[in-house]
Amino acid sequence: MPLALVTAIAMLAMWFPVRTYLHQQSQLDATANQIAMIQRQQKVLSLQARSISSKAAATLLARQQYQLVEQGQSLIQVLPGTVTGRSTQWSGDPGYQPLVAPSSVSSLVPSAPTTTTTHHQSGFVARLVRTLEFWR
Numbered sequence: 001m002p003l004a005l006v007t008a009i010a011m012l013a014m015w016f017p018v019r020t021y022l023h024q025q026s027q028l029d030a031t032a033n034q035i036a037m038i039q040r041q042q043k044v045l046s047l048q049a050r051s052i053s054s055k056a057a058a059t060l061l062a063r064q065q066y067q068l069v070e071q072g073q074s075l076i077q078v079l080p081g082t083v084t085g086r087s088t089q090w091s092g093d094p095g096y097q098p099l100v101a102p103s104s105v106s107s108l109v110p111s112a113p114t115t116t117t118t119h120h121q122s123g124f125v126a127r128l129v130r131t132l133e134f135w136r
Contacts (some may be wrong), residue, residue, distance in 0.1 A: 019076055062068040069075045
């Protein structure tokens with residue numbers, strides 16, 4: 001019995017430091033992996049920064065992605081037209097849609113609303129139907 005008690009105490013005395021050591025080691029490994037990943041990202045970003053560090057690359061980037069021009073220049077955007085035989089479908093910014101031909105303006109004007117004759121009845125049901133007229 002005394003040997004079992006001594007063994008149990010020795011195991012407890014050894015287990016707590018070993019468990020703490022293993023936990024700390026796993027945290028150190030996770031942190032080392034994060035550091036390695038951040039260093040890889042830093043290398044990629046450094047390469048990108050070097051690639052656009054010249055004035056010509058920065059100017060090209062400004063023109064392509066931000067539609068910026070140098071002082072004294074004008075930006076002209078050529079909008080795509082219709083494909084022969086069929087028109088293209090437009091989505092997004094309405095400023096990119098083609099102009100409407102004056103001959104087709106009459107088709108864009110909404111037609112006059114149609115009038116329906118209703119019998120004006122009095123009573124609760126007739127008033128309810130007139131109130132909920134949007135259902136028609």
